Amino acid sequence: MKEKQMGEGAIDPYAALSALGVESAGDLQPLTGGMDTAMWRFTTADGIGHVLRVYRPEQAAAARREQAALHAVAGKIRAPRVESTGAWRDRPVAVISWVSGSHLMVAARQQPWTLWRLGVGLGRMQARLHSLPVPQELREGAPGYWLDEALAYEPAIVERLRALPAQASTLVHLDYHPLNVLAHAGRITGVVDWMNCAAGDRRADIARTATTLLVSPAPPIPIRPLEPVVGAVRSTVRRLLYEAWRHGYGTTDLPDEALFMAWAAAFYLHDMEAAAGRPGIWFTNRDLDPLRRWTDTWKRRAGVA
Numbered sequence: 001m002k003e004k005q006m007g008e009g010a011i012d013p014y015a016a017l018s019a020l021g022v023e024s025a026g027d028l029q030p031l032t033g034g035m036d037t038a039m040w041r042f043t044t045a046d047g048i049g050h051v052l053r054v055y056r057p058e059q060a061a062a063a064r065r066e067q068a069a070l071h072a073v074a075g076k077i078r079a080p081r082v083e084s085t086g087a088w089r090d091r092p093v094a095v096i097s098w099v100s101g102s103h104l105m106v107a108a109r110q111q112p113w114t115l116w117r118l119g120v121g122l123g124r125m126q127a128r129l130h131s132l133p134v135p136q137e138l139r140e141g142a143p144g145y146w147l148d149e150a151l152a153y154e155p156a157i158v159e160r161l162r163a164l165p166a167q168a169s170t171l172v173h174l175d176y177h178p179l180n181v182l183a184h185a186g187r188i189t190g191v192v193d194w195m196n197c198a199a200g201d202r203r204a205d206i207a208r209t210a211t212t213l214l215v216s217p218a219p220p221i222p223i224r225p226l227e228p229v230v231g232a233v234r235s236t237v238r239r240l241l242y243e244a245w246r247h248g249y250g251t252t253d254l255p256d257e258a259l260f261m262a263w264a265a266a267f268y269l270h271d272m273e274a275a276a277g278r279p280g281i282w283f284t285n286r287d288l289d290p291l292r293r294w295t296d297t298w299k300r301r302a303g304v305a
Helices: 013-019 057-073 104-110 112-130 144-150 155-163 202-215 224-249 257-275 285-302
Strands: 029-031 038-043 049-054 082-088 091-097 170-172 181-184 187-191 198-200
Touching (some): 013 038, 013 049, 057 082, 057 170, 104 112, 112 181, 112 202, 155 285, 170 202, 202 224
Antiparallel strands (some): 049 091, 170 198
């Protein structure tokens, strides 16, 4: 059992499943990597894999939006299916289907010759997502519920985006990056973690993806003398994946690019700074310095003090 998974006491995954009427779950294996919810993988007697997702109490609205998004993309985008939803104590809970595959970068490391193909697939999948109709559940309150999250720490950027105005007519993921895209044998097998999904502006989604592709913190190198070599290789791989993603998407040259890039960088930096130092999070505040420089650069380009 995962104790104090989200900092609010112990979570009993078997009790959460029981609240959904699931009594035949095998051993639950905690899943790592998510910073916002607690997740366990389990297999039922029929041999089918599932994921239990337990949200924080204050994430009820986000949980409903995630589930609405998954219903909207079912059969159109490779993504988990919502199998059951409910509540345990004061927490929203859901069981979704297991999606096979490895994180895109893990798959690329296993078969390096597939990197360009995977990057192109990454872009094409995002373009397909942006072509889908937006469900009504996501239109309610948009763009406020995603745009105004940055109001407390970047009010000038948010006010400028509202003045454009930022659109709310596209289905956007807002956390679309290689850790949330799964792949196997050179092809995309699924897109996961839809909790930020919104009725939004595709420029915001593209800016978020570009930022994570180019300046997300990289794991430390255990052998210090190899840092320059490994760093150069990582930089080349990042750029190649970025160019492949752009090629697959089509065009990522968009009006008001600097302002959306500034928003995306500041949004991502805020999330990462909040996560740094948490149990199970390897990166530190110092590892975020490249992201800080990236954020400052785009803010200057956008004319935001």
